[in-house]
Amino acid sequence: MTTNDDQHLIEHKTxxxxxxxxxxxxAxxxxxRLPDGSSATREFIKHPGAVMVVPMLDDGRVVLExxxxxxxxxxxxxxxAGKLDAGEDTWDCARRELFEETGYTAREWSRAGVLHPVLAYSDxxxxxWFARGLSLGERQLDAGEFLDVISATPDELLAWCRDGRVTDSKTLSGMLWLQNFLSGAWALEWRTAPVDDAGR
Known part of the structure; x- marks a missing residue:
């Protein structure tokens, strides 16, 4: 959040x-124009935004790729995870990406928060998003998309994060949310997916 107290930090595009x-x-x-009045250049990438899903199986494991x-x-x-299509709602995107990449649909969903993975050079x-009450169907990968669907317990995933096997920033953030949700420290508000939802 930007306030009047931040004026000594803000840069203005010229x-x-x-x-x-x-x-x-x-790009x-x-x-x-910097806060002291001098000039500088900033190279950055505009991005349409994306979603990531933390899919929780009934036996306690989570779905990964x-x-x-x-x-x-x-x-x-x-x-x-996947990027938003033009004008697409983030919940619609989350349901679509989960189904297309893994074949799973979910009965319940919750928006946990937002992250900025590379804020030094991209917007x-x-x-x-969290998903639970999963049902498995046949995934529909995009042309040229190749990935394996796997599962792990939260403890296994936490160990992979600790050991450096998982270094993806969004997955590390997802693990932080998962750990705090499972401990009861962070709450989630759940919503039910549409009855005819097929993830698309």
Missing amino acids: GSEELLRGRFLH FRDTV RQYRYPLQQVMIEFP EFIEI
């Missing part, structure tokens, strides 16, 4: 140059 408009990323170089991430050249363990936000 110019903007588009660097790249790709299918996914939109800019802005000129800004293993996916190859090209920039890191390695397979990563993550909670299911990307990721909404964290």
Whole structure:
């Protein structure tokens, strides 16, 4: 939250140059006036936003994915996630991504919060959603999308986070939420999915 007390920190845009408009990323170089009156440049990426789902199975395990991430050249363990389509509601996106990537639909949903995974160089936000009362169907991966669906107990996932097997920032945030929800420290308010919900 920005207040009048933050004026000594705020930068003001004085110019903007588009660097790249790709299918996914939109990059800019802005000129800004710093709080002391001097100028600087800020290179950043605009992003449409995304959701991440923490799917909880009835036996206490959570659903995860293993996916190859090209920039890191390695397979990563993550909670299911995906970017928003233009004009898409975040809950609709969460239900769609969970179904498409894992085949699961959920009876109940709760919005936990939001995170900014790379705030130094992107305006990307990721909404964290919890899902429970899962039913398994047939997933519908996008063309060119390859991933394994796995499950783990919260204790196993916590150990993977500790040991560095899980380093994905959204999944680490999801684990923080999961740990506090299961302990009773953080509450969630649940809503029921539409009766005819097929995750799309």
